[in-house]
Amino acid sequence: MREQTWVIIGGGQAAAVAAASLRSAGFQGRLVLIGDEQHLPYERPPLSKEVLVKPEKASLTIHPESFYAENAIECRLGVAAVGLDAEQQVVTLADGSVISFDRLLLATGARARAYPLLDHLGSGVHTVRSLDDAEQLRGHIWPGRRVLVVGGGVIGLEIAASAITMGAEVTVIERNSRLMARGAPQALADILLQLHRDNGVRFVFGAEITEAGKAGNGEINLLLASGETLSGDLVVYGIGVELNVELAVSAGLHVEDGIITNIHGQTSHPHIYAAGDVARQWNPDLQACVRHETWGNAQAQGAAVARAMVTGEPCPQEVPWYWTDQYGQNFQIAGRHTADEWLVRGDRATGKYTLLGLTDGIVTGAMTVNNGREMRPAKALIAARGRIPHGVEICNPGQDLRKLVALCA
Amino acid sequence: MEKIFVCLTADLPPGEARRVDCDPAVAVFNLDGTIYALADRCTHGEASMSDGYLEDDCTVECPVHTARFCLRTGRALTQPATVDLKTFEVLEDGDSLYVLVPTGESQ
Ligand SMILES: Cc1cc2nc3c(=O)[nH]c(=O)nc-3n(C[C@H](O)[C@H](O)[C@H](O)COP(=O)(O)OP(=O)(O)OC[C@H]3O[C@@H](n4cnc5c(N)ncnc54)[C@H](O)[C@@H]3O)c2cc1C
């Protein structure tokens, strides 16, 4: 029998994990991983954290270099896939080479959404999506530098925390009236706002930037609709992402805020699959296709879709979950971000506690603050759509949450 | 080898963990009556593995980014960790638990 060739496009978390999972699920044919960055796949979460603050401690490896050779994973790095012919099952690379595939996994992820008004300033304006971006930014932050962070989402806040830790003066400029409007419970937004203020970050909410200019000495000035001008030495913005869907669109795949896939991770073409930030997978519980921009999703979905490619099994559904680390504190969020009520488990004053979100009496969301060991049982509670029976002291941290979960599910 | 006191055996019931503040810190776990000792500092970051989540399949999950390690061998089983945790020998002497930490290990 002719040897099969399976190709993965994208050199990020989902791609790297999928490559390993294809092998462990038993795929023995030729396996090619195409990534347009020069680096072997690496972890992105440290880019806004350790890579800025303590690069020598940043732990970026997904698989050690030897892993790829040992598992016969052919890496084509530093070269983008520029053409995809779904009919002929052929990928064309930027260097002109052509690879025919029997199966393809698209794990092309996302890039920082561009902000043309700021980009036209040229130097002094940064985004952080890649290792190269983060290393470049690091060289521009030092004690006393005035950093303007545009966007009060997770990435903006992490960069603000890092810049403060590096001794900079930081102003966060947010269009909305609150932080993390897209992706976090209000309760977390409140906690983080306080934490950042305590560390000296200044916030400007409801801010619409109308003009951006640069003085001869390099100083950047942002004029707001309110009439206020904010000045700084550099700008870092994090205003969301744009998905790398161009190949999928050109190949005629069904794309709608992400590459649409079924529960096997299969796109509208039966031999082409998608996973990670770029994919929008069918979720039978929600009766909808959902997309997540989280490490946990790239990790779990990359592995599950790869397994599905080999075995045909459906992907298990995970409770949405992510973490953010700021000022050395760890925050984890799972499930729905809105709830009728948030129960506090533990003493907030200790800085180590869990919040459980209840909607119609059912646990639909959870948040841990420096208390990650409770996230696993909390996720189990959300997955089971658990109700808390009368008499179960769910808020008593003296009671093991795991045991309580068994009573609620 | 230095023999370092952990706690009374009775004070480490199944499902529980203890941190020993020697250098390097050691995490001691009781999984269903079997005692294991691993380096306490997660190889991926700053997390203390004694705060981790003990699983029935003889693994412990880091509380910060969920990397899983084998309690028996210290092996890093899942991302984001790729470096194994050191393991330490456990000694039960009378009613007490001890870990054996190689001398010269601590700097
Ligand atoms: C700064 C930062 C901090 C983060 N922190 C956290 C966190 O604390 N917690 C959390 O849960 N999540 C975090 N995330 C999110 C998490 O990193 C992403 O969800 C995850 O990286 C998605 O993985 P992916 O493989 O789907 O996509 P990506 O990581 O985007 O990887 C896609 C790769 O494919 C490449 N590519 C794209 N198109 C092509 C092409 N045509 N040819 C070849 N290669 C191509 C891209 O260059 C990229 O290397 C963070 C993200 C960033 C940027």
Ligand code: FES
């Ligand atoms: S600190 Fe343990 S997994 Fe990151």
